[in-house]
Structures are given as structure tokens and as C-alpha cells.
Amino acid sequence: MTNLNVKVAVFLLAFLTLSCEREEIEIEKPAAVEKMVLEPLNKAALKPIGTGVMMQAFYWDVPSGGTWWNTIKNKVSAWSNAGVDAIWLPPVSKAQNGKFSMGYDPFDYYDFGQYNQMGSTETRFGSKTELEQLINSAHANQLSVIADIVINHNSGGDSEFNIFKNSNTYTKYTPKSNLFNRTQYDFHPNDYHNNDSGVFGGFADLCHHKSYVQDWLWKKSNSVAKYYKNTMKFDGWRFDYVKGFEPWIARDWKNAVGGFSVGEYWDGNAATLQWWTDQAQMSAFDFACYYKMRDAFQGNNLNALQGDMLWKRNASRAVTFVTNHDTDEIQINKLLAYAYILTHEGYPALFYKDYEDWLDKNALNNLIWIHNNLAAGNTSNLYTDTDEYIARRNGNASKIGLIVYINISNSYKERWIQTNWSNTRIKDYTGRSSWEPVTQGDKWVKIQVPPNSYTVWSIK
Structure with missing residues (x-):
């Protein structure tokens, strides 16, 4: 047995020992474990730019x-x-x-x-x-x-x-x-x-x-x-x-x-x-x-x-x-x-x-x-004035899209806007708002944003 296989065997033995109380244990083949542990990522695995x-x-x-x-x-x-x-x-x-x-x-x-x-x-x-x-x-x-x-x-x-x-x-x-x-x-x-x-x-x-x-x-x-x-x-x-x-x-x-x-x-x-x-x-x-x-x-x-x-x-x-x-x-x-x-x-x-x-x-x-x-997806401007800006990303086959609400005033702001979702609960993914409103059948919903801040809304 090579030194490499000895290391793999030791790894599997330790894994089984630590997992003995589990009702079910999934054991990968040694070759898979060996590859996972020993081979670094290569250029073929780079994230696509963009x-x-x-x-x-x-x-x-x-x-x-x-x-x-x-x-x-x-x-x-x-x-x-x-x-x-x-x-x-x-x-x-x-x-x-x-x-x-x-x-x-x-x-x-x-x-x-x-x-x-x-x-x-x-x-x-x-x-x-x-x-x-x-x-x-x-x-x-x-x-x-x-x-x-x-x-x-x-x-x-x-x-x-x-x-x-x-x-x-x-x-x-x-x-x-x-x-x-x-x-x-x-x-x-x-x-x-x-x-x-x-x-x-x-x-x-x-x-x-x-x-x-x-x-x-x-x-x-x-x-x-x-x-x-x-x-x-x-x-x-x-x-x-x-x-x-x-x-x-x-x-x-x-x-x-x-x-x-x-x-x-x-x-x-x-x-x-x-x-x-x-x-x-x-x-x-x-x-x-x-x-x-x-x-x-x-x-x-x-x-x-x-x-x-x-x-x-x-x-x-x-x-x-x-x-x-x-x-x-x-x-x-x-x-x-x-x-x-x-x-x-x-x-x-x-x-x-x-x-x-x-x-x-x-x-x-x-x-x-x-x-x-x-x-x-492409972008639709929903509302803009001196202090407020709201835009919708319309999503695609892999991502559902979002609505961003930016506010540079010193007070809370609220707006009714039209989403792409009917009868759907949405949330603010920044955590700046605790609202979780449900869109109406016609896709309209009220959202909010704190002073000098932003919120980003999408399906919960």
C-alpha cells in the first residue's frame, strides 16, 4: 500500500469513528476522498468573470x-x-x-x-x-x-x-x-x-x-x-x-x-x-x-x-x-x-x-x-425624484430579480410600486426593514426605506 493510500485509509477510519452515533453513514469512495483532499483547484475551476x-x-x-x-x-x-x-x-x-x-x-x-x-x-x-x-x-x-x-x-x-x-x-x-x-x-x-x-x-x-x-x-x-x-x-x-x-x-x-x-x-x-x-x-x-x-x-x-x-x-x-x-x-x-x-x-x-x-x-x-x-434581467425605473430612486431588475431564468429603493433624505419613505409577482410574499434582503408584505393580484405592493439608506426587495 502506498503512503497516499495509507493516508486515505486513516482519513476514512477517523471519519467512521467520529460518526459512529449517526444512524446512517455515507462513505465516499477512496478515490473521491483522495481527490477532494489532495488536489488543489485548477484554472478550469475559475468562476466565470461577470x-x-x-x-x-x-x-x-x-x-x-x-x-x-x-x-x-x-x-x-x-x-x-x-x-x-x-x-x-x-x-x-x-x-x-x-x-x-x-x-x-x-x-x-x-x-x-x-x-x-x-x-x-x-x-x-x-x-x-x-x-x-x-x-x-x-x-x-x-x-x-x-x-x-x-x-x-x-x-x-x-x-x-x-x-x-x-x-x-x-x-x-x-x-x-x-x-x-x-x-x-x-x-x-x-x-x-x-x-x-x-x-x-x-x-x-x-x-x-x-x-x-x-x-x-x-x-x-x-x-x-x-x-x-x-x-x-x-x-x-x-x-x-x-x-x-x-x-x-x-x-x-x-x-x-x-x-x-x-x-x-x-x-x-x-x-x-x-x-x-x-x-x-x-x-x-x-x-x-x-x-x-x-x-x-x-x-x-x-x-x-x-x-x-x-x-x-x-x-x-x-x-x-x-x-x-x-x-x-x-x-x-x-x-x-x-x-x-x-x-x-x-x-x-x-x-x-x-x-x-x-x-x-x-x-x-x-x-x-x-x-x-x-x-x-433588464432594468425598469419605477420612481425617481431628488431624494428617492426605485428600480426593478426583471429577472431571468436563473435569478428572480429584485427591487432596489434608495433614499438620501432624512426621513422614512414609503411607496406603492409594481413588482413582477402576484400574491407573493416579499422581504427586504438588507435587513433594514422588517416588513414582509404580500403583493396584490395586480402585482402592486407598498415598500419602505429608512432615512439615508436603501432596501432591496425580492421573493421571500
Whole structure:
């Protein structure tokens, strides 16, 4: 008998001993027990992205010192249990400011904290080994891992005489990985053209029209995209500052390696966001929704929620969010804003500081459960004024739907509204109301909401 079978036999013996007082005992076959105990979850078992919520697993200026990957690794199990299906990491490669950088000034795309350059070996977040352990732990907990891709600009190059500017520029890149070396020919201006869609912060601006740059970013077998997907095991992509290059660039990257993809197209116009998602053939952060929520919750006027948003145009390509590492304009009624995105269409993202530090985690976990178990179908607006907002998710074959009631006034509110259910008892799944009314034959019912709060109603 092998050591493995001995362990299985001991496990079964202990199980039978502890269960001797039970009238009936169900014993699984040894092979099933062996698989359950000894085999970790694999990537085939990942939750489909969009079935839960995304966690932005960082904030600006997270603690330096190389501890962040381990910090996140210790949280992925709890996040998965709460209903998260993917984590979005900050840029993982070595940047100009080394151990102090948040990664948005990339230097060596293949240095994940294993080369001594830019003043440090580790990145701000930790070592390559620690990053790999984090990704493995996330996968073992059924979470996809989304990489933050910064390909508009680079930083940290050496000075060279630039024939296109007739002056010296910091455009000579010889990273220690010896992968994707770059010169003035790979940035703007060059022998192909002077510029593309936009520059950022005065950094060296990559020219994505050059075949050499395309090869190294997504075409070669060891390109950045394929190395991140096949070697580092990333599952998806968040593209930074996509205003700086044409939509086809992100689209070609995604087509080369697959995976969930979302772009940061910072624009509050829903039509513009829809144009970009159509061109890039991927999702975008719903900045139109973000600004409407700012006006509604920070500006104390829920009528703003009637405005145009990407999720109203194409929910399948809208990633909704209340704040992120760059924005934090909604300071009041923030939990109510989360009640909005976690009950409405789109793929909602949570911000690390909101979840871990600033807001009521139990309330957020409750909203995540509501999103994952009740929120489905298209949305019908039932009532909106300055202080009150009521909407109905109409459900689908797998989820029964819900009604969300948001109130930013200082008094209790009650409304008669029409549900999708006749002669059915409903309840508030937030626990903020103890009412359990029965809908009338014509599907109408009265619901309530406390001051400066929200309730979410569905079949009991």
C-alpha cells in the first residue's frame, strides 16, 4: 500500500469513528476522498468573470517594502467566499522608481522583482516568486487575475542623441531581462510618424504602429502579452490610459491571447464610451455612470441617475465602479452608490480601501450576495425624484430579480410600486426593514426605506 493510500485509509477510519452515533453513514469512495483532499483547484475551476464582482486589489501608494503581494494573497480566500470572481492587480513589472513606484512608469516588462535594476530587486509590491504565489493562490480560490497593462508610455531609459528631435532623449532601453530593448525608433517622433493619439506625463511615448513594438507587445511567442498569459498565468487585462493609442491596439492584444479585457477610457460621455468599446471589442469602465453617481450621491440629487450611462447602452461591456485609485469624489452616501451598482446591470468593481477600511464590510458582503443571487434581467425605473430612486431588475431564468429603493433624505419613505409577482410574499434582503408584505393580484405592493439608506426587495 502506498503512503497516499495509507493516508486515505486513516482519513476514512477517523471519519467512521467520529460518526459512529449517526444512524446512517455515507462513505465516499477512496478515490473521491483522495481527490477532494489532495488536489488543489485548477484554472478550469475559475468562476466565470461577470458572475460575481471584481476587486481592485490595491490603492494609490500601498505600503512599500515588498509586502503587498503577500498581503493580497492572505485575502483572496475571504474575497472569493464573499462572492468576488476576479482581482485586478497594479502594474507588476519594474518601473523607473523601482521599489517606490506604483508601476505606471514601466521600464522592464519582464522584471517582476527578480533583477537588480532601477535601484531595487523587488518591485514596490514584492518579488516575482511572491507574485507567482499570489496568482496561484487566487486560482486555487477560483479567482481570475487581471493584469494592469501600461503600454502607452515608458520611463527610465538612458539618454541618446535622437535624430528625430536633434537633441538627446531618454529613449534607450536596455533592461536586464534583455527582452524588448528599445531605442528612439520605437517612440514618437520616429521614421514612421510624429505622434499617435496622445502622450502622458511627458514620458517616452511608444509607437504601436512599428512592427517591432507590435511583435514585442503581443505578436511574438515570448511577447509581453503571451508571457503574461502563458508563463505568469494572468487571465485578463486592464488597459491603462487607452486614450493614448487607437482602439485596435488593445483589440489586437486581446485577440492574440484572449481573456477578459477592460479599458480605462476616461470620458463621461456614454456615447463615446460605447464607440470605444465597439472599436476595441472589449469592456470599458463606465465613467458616465461614475459621474452621474457623483452628481446624484455627492450632489444630493438622485434625478442624475436618469442620465445616460454605458451600462444602459450595453451592459455586457460596462464595468461599473464607485471609485478607484485615481478617483474618490463620492465621499457621502458612498454605500448607497454601491447599492446602486451592485443591484444594476454591468460588471461591478469594488475598491480595496472601501471594502477593507472605509465602509461597512458586512453591508458590502450583503450587497455582493444580492448581486450574485438576485440581480438579473433588464432594468425598469419605477420612481425617481431628488431624494428617492426605485428600480426593478426583471429577472431571468436563473435569478428572480429584485427591487432596489434608495433614499438620501432624512426621513422614512414609503411607496406603492409594481413588482413582477402576484400574491407573493416579499422581504427586504438588507435587513433594514422588517416588513414582509404580500403583493396584490395586480402585482402592486407598498415598500419602505429608512432615512439615508436603501432596501432591496425580492421573493421571500
